[in-house]
Amino acid sequence: MGRSWLRDYIIKRLLYSVIIACGILTITFVLVRVGPSSPADKYLANIAARGQDVSQVIAAIEARYGVDKPIFQQYADYMGNLFRGNWGWSFSTSMPVIELIKTHWIYSFQLILLSSLFAAFLGVLIGIYSAVKQYTKVDYAFTFFSFIGISIPNFWLGIMLILVFSVRLGLFKTYYDTTLPLFSLDNLKALVLPVITLGTGMLAGYVRYTRSAMLDNLRKAFVTTARAKGLPERTVIGKHVFRNALLPLVTIIMFDLGSIVFGGAYLTEIIFGIPGLGQISFNAIFANDYPVVVAVTIIGTFIVLLVNLVTDVTYTYLDPRIRYD
Amino acid sequence: MDNIILKVSSLKTYFFTRRGIVKAVDGVNFELRRGECLCLVGESGCGKTVTALSILRLFDSPPGKIVDGQISYDSLDLAECSSKQLRQIRGKDIAIVFQEAQSALNPVLTIGDQIIEQIKLHLPLDHGKARDRAMTLLNEMGIPSAEGVMSYYPHQLSGGMKQRVLIAMSLSCNPQILIADEPTTAVDVTIKAQILDIFRELKARRQMSTIFITHDLAVVAEIGDRAVVMYGGKDVETAPVSEIISNPKHPYTSGLIECLPDVSKTADRLASIPGTTPNPLEMPQGCAFHPRCPKATKICRQQEPSEIIISKEHKVSCHLYT
Amino acid sequence: MTERLRDIVRRTSQHLRSNARLINYYWQRTQRNKLAVFGLAFIIFLVLLAAIGPFFTLDPTAVNFEEKNMPPVGFTIEQSVYNIETDEFTTKEIPGTWKHPLGTDSKGRDMLAMIVSGARVSLQVGLIATGIAIILGTIIGVMSAYLGGWADNALMRFTDVMMTFPFFLLLVLIVFIFGPSLVFIVLAIGLTGWTGTARLIRSEALSLRTREFVIAAKALGASDNRVIFRHLIPNVISLIIIIATLSIPGVILAEAALSFIGLGDPTVSSWGIILEAGQTSLNTAWWVAVEPGIMLFLTVLAFNFLGDGLRDAFDPKSNM
Numbered sequence: 001m002g003r004s005w006l007r008d009y010i011i012k013r014l015l016y017s018v019i020i021a022c023g024i025l026t027i028t029f030v031l032v033r034v035g036p037s038s039p040a041d042k043y044l045a046n047i048a049a050r051g052q053d054v055s056q057v058i059a060a061i062e063a064r065y066g067v068d069k070p071i072f073q074q075y076a077d078y079m080g081n082l083f084r085g086n087w088g089w090s091f092s093t094s095m096p097v098i099e100l101i102k103t104h105w106i107y108s109f110q111l112i113l114l115s116s117l118f119a120a121f122l123g124v125l126i127g128i129y130s131a132v133k134q135y136t137k138v139d140y141a142f143t144f145f146s147f148i149g150i151s152i153p154n155f156w157l158g159i160m161l162i163l164v165f166s167v168r169l170g171l172f173k174t175y176y177d178t179t180l181p182l183f184s185l186d187n188l189k190a191l192v193l194p195v196i197t198l199g200t201g202m203l204a205g206y207v208r209y210t211r212s213a214m215l216d217n218l219r220k221a222f223v224t225t226a227r228a229k230g231l232p233e234r235t236v237i238g239k240h241v242f243r244n245a246l247l248p249l250v251t252i253i254m255f256d257l258g259s260i261v262f263g264g265a266y267l268t269e270i271i272f273g274i275p276g277l278g279q280i281s282f283n284a285i286f287a288n289d290y291p292v293v294v295a296v297t298i299i300g301t302f303i304v305l306l307v308n309l310v311t312d313v314t315y316t317y318l319d320p321r322i323r324y325d
Numbered sequence: 326m327d328n329i330i331l332k333v334s335s336l337k338t339y340f341f342t343r344r345g346i347v348k349a350v351d352g353v354n355f356e357l358r359r360g361e362c363l364c365l366v367g368e369s370g371c372g373k374t375v376t377a378l379s380i381l382r383l384f385d386s387p388p389g390k391i392v393d394g395q396i397s398y399d400s401l402d403l404a405e406c407s408s409k410q411l412r413q414i415r416g417k418d419i420a421i422v423f424q425e426a427q428s429a430l431n432p433v434l435t436i437g438d439q440i441i442e443q444i445k446l447h448l449p450l451d452h453g454k455a456r457d458r459a460m461t462l463l464n465e466m467g468i469p470s471a472e473g474v475m476s477y478y479p480h481q482l483s484g485g486m487k488q489r490v491l492i493a494m495s496l497s498c499n500p501q502i503l504i505a506d507e508p509t510t511a512v513d514v515t516i517k518a519q520i521l522d523i524f525r526e527l528k529a530r531r532q533m534s535t536i537f538i539t540h541d542l543a544v545v546a547e548i549g550d551r552a553v554v555m556y557g558g559k560d561v562e563t564a565p566v567s568e569i570i571s572n573p574k575h576p577y578t579s580g581l582i583e584c585l586p587d588v589s590k591t592a593d594r595l596a597s598i599p600g601t602t603p604n605p606l607e608m609p610q611g612c613a614f615h616p617r618c619p620k621a622t623k624i625c626r627q628q629e630p631s632e633i634i635i636s637k638e639h640k641v642s643c644h645l646y647t
Numbered sequence: 648m649t650e651r652l653r654d655i656v657r658r659t660s661q662h663l664r665s666n667a668r669l670i671n672y673y674w675q676r677t678q679r680n681k682l683a684v685f686g687l688a689f690i691i692f693l694v695l696l697a698a699i700g701p702f703f704t705l706d707p708t709a710v711n712f713e714e715k716n717m718p719p720v721g722f723t724i725e726q727s728v729y730n731i732e733t734d735e736f737t738t739k740e741i742p743g744t745w746k747h748p749l750g751t752d753s754k755g756r757d758m759l760a761m762i763v764s765g766a767r768v769s770l771q772v773g774l775i776a777t778g779i780a781i782i783l784g785t786i787i788g789v790m791s792a793y794l795g796g797w798a799d800n801a802l803m804r805f806t807d808v809m810m811t812f813p814f815f816l817l818l819v820l821i822v823f824i825f826g827p828s829l830v831f832i833v834l835a836i837g838l839t840g841w842t843g844t845a846r847l848i849r850s851e852a853l854s855l856r857t858r859e860f861v862i863a864a865k866a867l868g869a870s871d872n873r874v875i876f877r878h879l880i881p882n883v884i885s886l887i888i889i890i891a892t893l894s895i896p897g898v899i900l901a902e903a904a905l906s907f908i909g910l911g912d913p914t915v916s917s918w919g920i921i922l923e924a925g926q927t928s929l930n931t932a933w934w935v936a937v938e939p940g941i942m943l944f945l946t947v948l949a950f951n952f953l954g955d956g957l958r959d960a961f962d963p964k965s966n967m
Contacts, residue, residue: 023808028820035824135387147682147955151948153900155907156922156940163929163936221428224383225491228423229443230415243433263815263904270908271926281816282908285823293823300816308811320433320478 010313017309022079024301028294029078082298088291092284097295100280105299108276112265115195119202120253127210131218132237142207149204154264158197158271165193175273198268201260209252213245220244247319254311262300330534331357331380331419331502336394336404338372338379347605349375351558353394354632357502360532362524364545364566366581367555370602373538376555377504379404380536381415398502417447420495424507426487430479437475440494447498462493466523485516492523503527504536509544517544524548542581546570551638554578557603557613564639574641576618612644620645673885676960683956689949697770700763705747707764707916711755716932718743719750719758726931750934752924758934761916762942768917769946772833772902773895779837780898781891784844785883791845792852803849810842818901822910829912836901844890851886885961892954896947903943918943 081087087097130142165171172193181187217223218241226240227233266278273279277296284292316322333355340347350372357363365373378384380396380403396403398419401410423429431439440459444450450458456475463471466489479487488508495503505524509517525548527533539545545552545566552569554562554577562575573579580598600617603609609616615625624644633646677683701707718724720743727736743750749758791802821835905911906919913920918939925936 019804020808020811023804024811027808027812031820031824147948147951151896151944151951153903153940153943153947155904156936156943159922159926159929159936160940163933167929219385221423221425222431224378225423225429226431227383228381228415228421229494230412230417230446231442232412240431240434244431247433259814262813266815266819267904267908281819285819285910290823293820297812297816297820300813301811304813305811320435321480 006313006317009316013309013312017305020305021302024305025079025082025298026075028298029075032290032294033074087295090284090289090292092287092289092292093280097291100292101277101295101299104275104277104280106276107274108265108269108278111191111194111198111268111274111276112261114191115199115202115265116257116261118195119199119206123203123206124210124249127207128214128237128242130207131211131214134215134218143211146204146207149200150208152200154197154201155267155271157200158193158268161193161197162271176275194268194272194274197271198261198264201264205256205260206253209249210245213249213252214241216248217241217244247315250318251311251315254307257304257307262304328358329356330359330398331536332395332397333376333380334395334397336376336379336396337392338375338384339390339392340384340388341390342388345606348558348608349389349605350379351608353555353558353560355553355560355563357534357536358551359534360528361550362528362535362537362548364549364552365536365538365555366540366542366545366552368540368602370605371555372558373555374506377421377506377536377538380504381419381421382411383415383421413447416443416495416500417498418500419502419504420498420500421504422488422491422495422506422508424510426484426491426511427479429491430487432479435476435478436482436490440475440490440497443494444497459493459497462497463490466490466493467519468493484512485519488512488516488520489523492520496527500533502534502536504538506538507540508537509539509541521548542570542585554581557608558605559613559642561614561643562639562641564635568639572639574635574639574646575614575643576620576645577614580617580619673957673960677956680952680956680959682952683960686949686952686954686956689945690953693766693946693949694770696763697767700766701760704760704763705757707756707760709756709760711751715751715753715755716928717741717747717751717755718932719934719938720745720748722750722934724932749938750932752921752935753928753932758921758938761921762918762938764916765918765921765939766942768829768915769899769902769943772829772836772917773899776833776836776840776898776902777891777894779834780840780894781844781887783837784841784890785848785887787841788845788848789852792849792856802845806842806845809839810846812839814839815901815904818905819908819910822905827905827910827912829915832902832905832910832912836898840894840898840901844887844894847886847890848883851883855882889954889958889961892950892957896950899946900943903939 085098087101089095090097090100093100126142130139133139162172166173173190176190176194223236223241226236231240262278265276266281268274269276269278270282277299281293281296284290284296333353336350336353337348338350340349353372353376355363355365365376367373375384375389379391382391382403391404394404398414401414403411403414430436437456437459440462441452441455444455444458445452448455448458460471460475463474468474468486468489474482474486474490479490482490492505492508508524509520512520521544524535524537528535528548537544537549549566551563551565553560554569554575556577562569562573562578564572564574569578570582573582577598583596584598586592586595598617603613603616609626611627612618612621612625612630615621618625622644628644630642630644630647632640632642634640635646716724716726718741723740723742725738726741727738729736747757747759749762751757752761787802787806791799791806794802817839818835821839822832825831825835902911902917903919903922906917907923907926909923911917911920911923921939922936922943925932925934925939928935
């Protein structure tokens with residue numbers, strides 16, 4: 001069986017992703033233009049304060065933002081600009097949006113990465129254990145805790161953690177220190193509470209998914225066959241059952257990334273003052289700096305798109321039943 | 326008597342579920358002799374599969390438990406021995422082949438992986454030699470192009486091929502005993518014939534001692550040496566196959582034989598045993614078969630029958646013969 | 648128009664009555680899950696609280712600086728009070744009183760009253776927004792499955808695009824553009840949260856068409872209408888109920904999160920808004936942050952327990 005099949009699939013999937021990407025950008029464009037306030041309105045407050053002639057300024061702004069051009073022209077410009085990397089100007093921070101993104105993305109990245117690793121690693125292990133020990137007290141306890149984990153509002157959890165560990169116990173600082181070098185132990189320490197905040201919800205979810213995927217497979221016939229061969233139990237569970245559980249698990253985990261992680265990361269950054277993309281979007285909202293907000297939304301969406309693509313291809317590659325169809 | 330390679334005595338395997346205790350195996354006795362093919366016969370639900378699983382303690386252990394009895398093999402009691410000892414026997418001394426070949430193989434591992442895994446577990450062979458051995462086995466089972474099949478996944482094979490792979494896998498470490506759980510049930514007639522051929526050959530060439538589980542008396546007649554008829558978790562009649570067919574003593578056995586359709590005669594209806602298999606949670610009082618037995622008497626409703634010896638090779642558990 | 652509506656209501660109640668045994672069966676199964684029962688009990692308590700609570704509590708908007716930052720009953724807190732005359736700070740111990748059983752916030756508003764009115768807001772938002780999302784999702788899902796072909800393709804691509812947007816980011820964007828009024832927030836949540844429902848309903852509808860019991864019913868001579876009403880709809884309804892129960896907590900949290908970061912409707916005192924205020928006074932009045940959070944947590948937990956229990960009850964394969 002040649003690999004060209006896989007290559008074709010990847011190409012097909014990529015094209016599809018491009019279509020979706022265009023759809024995303026179009027919807028974003030529509031939203032912004034359909035909104036009640038034009039970019040000019042949002043600037044009016046500032047202008048009035050500076051005492052300039054309002055109507056002239058409005059005209060100038062509209063010309064600058066191209067709002068006076070026909071809608072299709074705007075759309076074409078919009079798409080063109082995006083692809084060329086001209087994502088607008090952030091007037092609240094006085095730099096091109098793309099620069100803003102470049103300096104801040106790393107903070108979001110490290111937060112999300114650490115939280116995901118923490119949640120995935122721990123979650124899968126607990127899930128496997130819970131499934132193998134189904135109906136025992138340990139299983140009930142873990143299941144109960146995972147319910148709690150997915151029900152706790154993560155922004156509240158963040159505040160509570162700050163209350164207990166920073167304010168009352170003084171173990172951590174209340175605000176993230178941006179002067180710390182990224183690869184230092186101090187930085188890691190500063191990230192403990194944020195990672196717990198963001199990771200808990202994810203962790204609970206992973207425990208549930210893993211447990212459910214494992215349970216689906218634990219009673220299957222091939223498991224008895226594996227035992228009948230004389231294999232030690234840990235090989236039966238770890239190699240035979242887990243590999244079967246892994247496939248749907250990977251899919252669920254990756255697809256869930258979009259809905260939970262980015263929302264949670266946004267809130268976590270705000271609570272702890274981590275200067276990632278969520279934080280700058282938040283600041284931009286209150287400064288009426290809409291290009292930044294739009295840009296962050298688009299980036300988040302594109303990352304989800306990318307992750308979906310990678311997951312899809314990986315899953316197709318890994319599942320032998322699909323491979324050799 | 327050192328002809329006996331496995332002896333099951335008073336085996337009781339119960340399942341402790343939330344809805345009650347399921348007495349799947351409730352006092353089963355039989356012995357397997359070297360080189361013979363012993364058939365466990367009975368309807369679905371009579372406990373034959375659980376008996377087979379009990380020999381290697383392969384049933385799900387939180388609900389299931391061997392509450393009584395002994396399984397004697399090679400100076401060990403398999404009902405009591407440690408997990409470690411059990412694991413050394415599984416797949417090496419005693420091997421088992423399951424019926425649903427579709428789901429008995431791991432769908433995400435190649436055939437080769439799965440066979441070699443077992444070989445390397447029990448035999449001191451390196452990967453290359455293990456691979457060769459696996460391919461030889463596949464060939465022996467009549468699987469063409471064994472080399473290619475080694476890298477196939479289960480879903481790429483037909484039902485009959487999968488069953489052969491399973492049998493090959495079970496033979497990979499030269500077991501003394503092979504337990505086959507309804508290997509011909511889930512396959513169509515042509516495959517069935519082929520599989521029966523394989524078992525016949527196994528007996529002839531390797532002198533394999535086999536426990537063959539089936540509900541089909543016709544199969545028993547074809548390849549069995551002796552048969553143990555099971556009902557309601559107990560063994561009700563044990564005899565050589567020829568005896569069982571020509572001279573059945575237990576009403577259930579006679580019923581089973583009558584159910585075999587005879588193509589040479591015309592009939593309006595196929596014969597069947599009236600009633601249904603008893604609910605394992607609510608077994609009837611006395612003899613488990615009495616509600617369906619045409620010859621039931623008062624004592625059958627009250628007392629469980631004990632084992633009667635009809636002849637040297639023929640035993641029955643029925644009040645008719647006390 | 649009302650004729651048709653009356654007809655539908657009559658048909659549905661007739662339906663429910665004839666399926667009373669089925670409903671009872673599912674209810675029995677749900678009952679066995681103690682957590683689900685607790686969830687349901689809490690939700691009923693919450694609904695009662697939201698409905699009649701405001702009649703029994705103080706006015707949540709009554710500002711009273713004399714009584715600001717009082718702790719809940721049973722707690723005592725030290726407050727530094729600045730005395731103009733003596734020009735110094737004295738620390739007084741302020742105990743909680745039964746007049747304000749849950750304490751007061753920095754403006755002296757009664758916490759209990761605010762929590763109760765917050766319950767009303769959260770439940771309203773939860774129900775309405777979920778309602779919008781589910782209706783939209785069901786319509787799109789059913790249409791897609793029914794129309795098939797080109798329309799199905801287009802609708803599903805559109806659903807794919809909408810699904811790719813991270814829910815919260817999209818929500819923030821919409822509220823930012825259109826303004827943080829409660830109406831818009833509810834609409835925004837409803838209009839962005841339908842995608843999961845659409846997918847599930849569509850796949851269920853598609854599979855139902857070819858399921859054996861439908862083919863069997865048709866083989867026995869059932870008309871299309873009968874097939875739809877007696878066979879398809881009951882199966883979809885149970886799915887919708889489960890989806891609804893499991894979506895409400897997400898919606899409530901979304902509104903709370905928006906309020907928390909300041910994008911909520913400031914004229915309304917939802918739990919999220921209270922939490923936002925509480926964030927700044929963690930040191931002086933920790934209860935302002937803790938109480939709404941606990942309510943949010945318990946509410947979400949209750950819905951999750953119930954939804955999970957319902958899902959198990961409706962699944963024919965789970966042995967209960």
